[in-house]
Amino acid sequence: MSVGRTIFLQCPSIPHFPNSSSSPNPVAVKFTVSCCSLASPAAVVNGNLEKRSHDRNEVRLGLPSKGRMATDTLDLLKDCQLSVRQANPRQYVAEIPQSPSLHMNFTSDNVSGGGWWTLRQYDPHYPWFEVQVASWTEKAYLSERVQSVQMTLMQPVLSFNQLFLSLISNLEVWFQRPKDVVRKLVSGDLDLGIVGLDTVLEFGQGNEDLILVHDSLDYGDCRLSLAIPKYGIFENINSLKELAEMPQWTPERPLRIATGFTYLGPKFMKDNGLNHVTFSTADGALEAAPAMGIADAIVDLVSSGTTLRENNLKEIQGGVIVESQAVLVASRKSLIQRKGVLDITHEMLERLEAHLKAVGQFTVTANMRGSSAEEVAERVLSQPSLSGLEGPTISPVFCKRDGKVAADYYAIVICVPKKALYKSVQQLRMIGGSGVLISPLTYIFDEETPRWRQLLTVLGL
Numbered sequence: 238m239s240v241g242r243t244i245f246l247q248c249p250s251i252p253h254f255p256n257s258s259s260s261p262n263p264v265a266v267k268f269t270v271s272c273c274s275l276a277s278p279a280a281v282v283n284g285n286l287e288k289r290s291h292d293r294n295e296v297r298l299g300l301p302s303k304g305r306m307a308t309d310t311l312d313l314l315k316d317c318q319l320s321v322r323q324a325n326p327r328q329y330v331a332e333i334p335q336s337p338s339l340h341m342n343f344t345s346d347n348v349s350g351g352g353w354w355t356l357r358q359y360d361p362h363y364p365w366f367e368v369q370v371a372s373w374t375e376k377a378y379l380s381e382r383v384q385s386v387q388m389t390l391m392q393p394v395l396s397f398n399q400l401f402l403s404l405i406s407n408l409e410v411w412f413q414r415p416k417d418v419v420r421k422l423v424s425g426d427l428d429l430g431i432v433g434l435d436t437v438l439e440f441g442q443g444n445e446d447l448i449l450v451h452d453s454l455d456y457g458d459c460r461l462s463l464a465i466p467k468y469g470i471f472e473n474i475n476s477l478k479e480l481a482e483m484p485q486w487t488p489e490r491p492l493r494i495a496t497g498f499t500y501l502g503p504k505f506m507k508d509n510g511l512n513h514v515t516f517s518t519a520d521g522a523l524e525a526a527p528a529m530g531i532a533d534a535i536v537d538l539v540s541s542g543t544t545l546r547e548n549n550l551k552e553i554q555g556g557v558i559v560e561s562q563a564v565l566v567a568s569r570k571s572l573i574q575r576k577g578v579l580d581i582t583h584e585m586l587e588r589l590e591a592h593l594k595a596v597g598q599f600t601v602t603a604n605m606r607g608s609s610a611e612e613v614a615e616r617v618l619s620q621p622s623l624s625g626l627e628g629p630t631i632s633p634v635f636c637k638r639d640g641k642v643a644a645d646y647y648a649i650v651i652c653v654p655k656k657a658l659y660k661s662v663q664q665l666r667m668i669g670g671s672g673v674l675i676s677p678l679t680y681i682f683d684e685e686t687p688r689w690r691q692l693l694t695v696l697g698l
Contacts, residue, residue: 295409296577299418299430306415309456310431310563317588321410407577416440419566422447428571428578429585435461435538435561439501448572448695450565450582451589451688455596457563458540461498463505463556465534466527467549477509477555480534486513495519495532498558502536505558524548565589572696586689591680597655598678601662603670604634604646613647620664625651626681652678 300321301307311321411418411427418430419440434452441447465471465480474480486492491513496502497520506514517532524544526532538561539545539552565585571578607613610631617629629651633644649670653661662673 294407294576296407296571296575296581297409297411297427297429299411299413299421299427299432301415301418301432302412303414306433306457306563307412313454313456313563313589313592317585317592319585319588408581419447422566422568425568425570427568428575429565429567429582431563431565433457433459433561434564435459435498435501435559437564437566438559439498441566442500446569448567448569448692450567450692451586452564453593454563454565454589455593457561459538459561460557461501461536461559461561462539462552463494463534463536463558464524464539464545464550464552467551471533474553476553477511480553480556481509481511486511488513491515492534493517493532494534494536495523495526496536497523498536501558505536509555524550569696572692573698582692583686583689586686586692587682588680590686590688591682594681594683595678598652598681599655599658600676600678601649601651601653601658601665602674602676603649603665604672605649605665605668605670606645607647607669610647613649616668617649617651617665620661620668622653622657622661622664623649623651625653652681 300310314321411421413421413427415432415436416439418427418432419437421427422430423441423444423446429450431454434449437447437449463477463480465474470483470485471480474483480492492511493515494502494506495517497518499516499518502516503514517526519526523535523537525548526535527550528548535550536558542552545551567578567582572582573579605613605616607616610633614629614631617623617631623629629649631650632648634646634648635642635644636646637643649665651661658675662675665673
């Protein structure tokens with residue numbers, strides 16, 4: 238199934254750039270989104286027989302089908318310009334609305350031995366575009382707000398050939414139960430998935446084919462923890478070591494634990510030297526098990542700990558099994574062997590990393606009178622909150638006075654975290670800054686996504 242489309246915009250040579258902007262017709266790209274709990278080799282979806290997993294050409298991304306994790310996952314993808322939309326919850330065909338209606342302003346400056354172009358994009362659906370000039374290519378990433386990017390060419394450019402706009406293509410989104418996402422990554426029915434780390438570890442069970450592509454998506458935070466009653470024989474027990482040393486646990490009377498984590502729970506107890514332990518399987522309302530006499534303790538996911546406290550249970554020191562949050566996980570085989578998986582993973586990483594790095598960051602812009610950019614920079618860097626990510630950007634502000642162009646003011650642009658925002662504004666004004674503008678950041682793109690390089694190393698590529 239091919240879901241991508243490339244738009245080609247032909248532009249004239251540099252001396253004859255038009256003032257009007259180019260605007261292709263809008264395009265709606267449809268993804269096939271399926272929900273099925275059947276395993277390979279074949280599954281019936283929307284009345285069609287799916288091919289065996291090893292025969293398919295599509296790249297498959299598994300997402301949680303219900304609950305808070307599902308909602309937060311879709312919200313994150315939307316923030317990264319990867320919106321997945323269902324017409325209604327009973328339908329499993331989603332539409333990815335992408336409308337490549339671009340309005341471009343072109344400026345050029347040819348000089349001997351080189352030149353530069355500034356391109357401006359106003360389209361909210363495309364966080365990036367690719368520019369190709371002769372044999373020179375550059376990929377530029379933009380936020381949904383009006384941004385510009387300047388690209389330096391190492392040789393004179395005679396014409397602007399083509400502007401390529403591409404979509405992530407050949408991708409299917411499958412809504413599954415989180416545990417089924419992991420199971421189908423292992424079986425080869427899915428290539429990529431977003432679930433909680435606890436789910437990956439529980440149902441992946443150490444499978445070496447599973448690779449954590451992004452281990453910190455910043456939502457779904459919780460911990461898998463051992464909890465015991467606050468009363469009775471456990472009243473003075475506050476650590477895992479103290480629990481293990483209790484004389485009550487024998488082969489005839491083992492410590493009884495209720496849990497839905499039948500792999501991680503026993504493994505944790507064995508690794509920590511608790512040998513006289515038995516487990517009973519339960520899926521919900523585990524907090525009631527000790528009070529009912531069904532179990533002595535529980536192993537369950539904990540977020541705030543309120544439910545434990547309200548049921549007279551407590552966590553103990555050393556009893557946290559896994560600190561979990563949402564992760565992007567992939568099949569090693571798919572990344573290496575299936576066409577398109579590595580490219581799509583790279584694109585998703587670029588967007589995820591850029592968005593997550595920008596969360597809670599603000600751009601602060603101000604004007605400041607000064608004799609030179611260096612003198613203004615000295616004043617700005619004298620304040621501890623104004624250094625930005627790698628230092629302030631300072632550029633002259635030109636105006637015309639008495640028929641002459643002069644630069645009496647300089648524009649300062651810095652990036653500051655939310656917690657330091659007001660302090661930064663105060664410091665800017667104290668050293669002569671005026672006209673302070675503040676806007677939230679949508680993306681911060683590094684020269685190279687760190688996790689991409691780590692992934693290639695893990696894959697041996």
